[in-house]
Amino acid sequence: MASSEEDGTVEEKENNNKRRTKSALATAWLTFYNIAMTAGWLVLAIAMMRFYIQKGTTKGLYRSIARTLKFFQTVALVEVGHCAIGIVRTSVIVTGVQVCSRIFMIWFVTNSIRQIQSEESVILFLVVWTMTEITRYSYYTFNLLHHLPYFIKWARYNLFIVLYPLGVIGELMTIYAALPFVRRSGMYSMRLPNKYNVSFDYYYCLIIVMLSYIPLFPQLFFHMLRQRRRVLHGEVIVEKDD
């Protein structure tokens, strides 16, 4: 019969093997996921460029890429799970706010109100999102493959300084452009009296969403600045909700 020390080493070895298998599975999944997302956003970038070159206008561009955009941006919800189960070391809250804001922007604003889909602000946030996600997912991919070109690392942790504010401007201008249509149509709203005895006004909901950018966006931006200092300048950063 093995002694308790030997049992310990046997149990430790079994746990180590389980951890290594889990880590290998996580790495394989994340590599596949990031390659797929990089490819998806590259397809979106090429589709938008081809549309503009062929048509010479951005009118109708959103409708031409809406299905692909909705798919890949909605799939990004998986990333909240990545954080929650611990296969990536990042904040669940920050990731959740970022992904939910994008999904809200697409499904509950841009895709729901055709009249605003050709606004320049929509094109602005689409272009900014696409540049960002191609950079971000290719960074993760090359990082996982241990062959990370410096220019991708540089782009990952510097472009956001300009692209984040531009994206927020595009999103807020789009929501603002949507307000008159929401007010006139009463979409997604419930007026009293009704059988639920509950009223909800989507117009004021959108105004609250716009105001929520004031406290929430800085949290995301400063999170990226902390990541930038950690990755580019080797600072040791401890995230509050790790």
Ligand SMILES: CCCCCCCCCCCCC[C@@H](O)CC(=O)SCCNC(=O)CCNC(=O)[C@H](O)C(C)(C)COP(=O)(O)OP(=O)(O)OC[C@H]1O[C@@H](n2cnc3c(N)ncnc32)[C@H](O)[C@@H]1OP(=O)(O)O
């Ligand atoms: C329902 C109502 C909704 C109401 C909404 C209210 C809105 C409130 C304000 C929201 C404003 C959002 C505006 C925004 O949409 C505008 C734009 O996006 S414009 C474009 C510019 N944007 C950006 O640059 C941000 C892009 N997004 C991100 O970078 C991430 O989503 C974010 C969570 C913000 C930050 O990412 P993360 O925390 O992961 O930082 P790192 O990339 O440095 O990674 C940290 C470590 O985790 C590892 N990691 C993460 N993901 C993966 C992955 N998929 N595969 C592998 N590894 C991953 C990464 O490698 C790092 O690991 P290590 O520490 O070992 O280096």
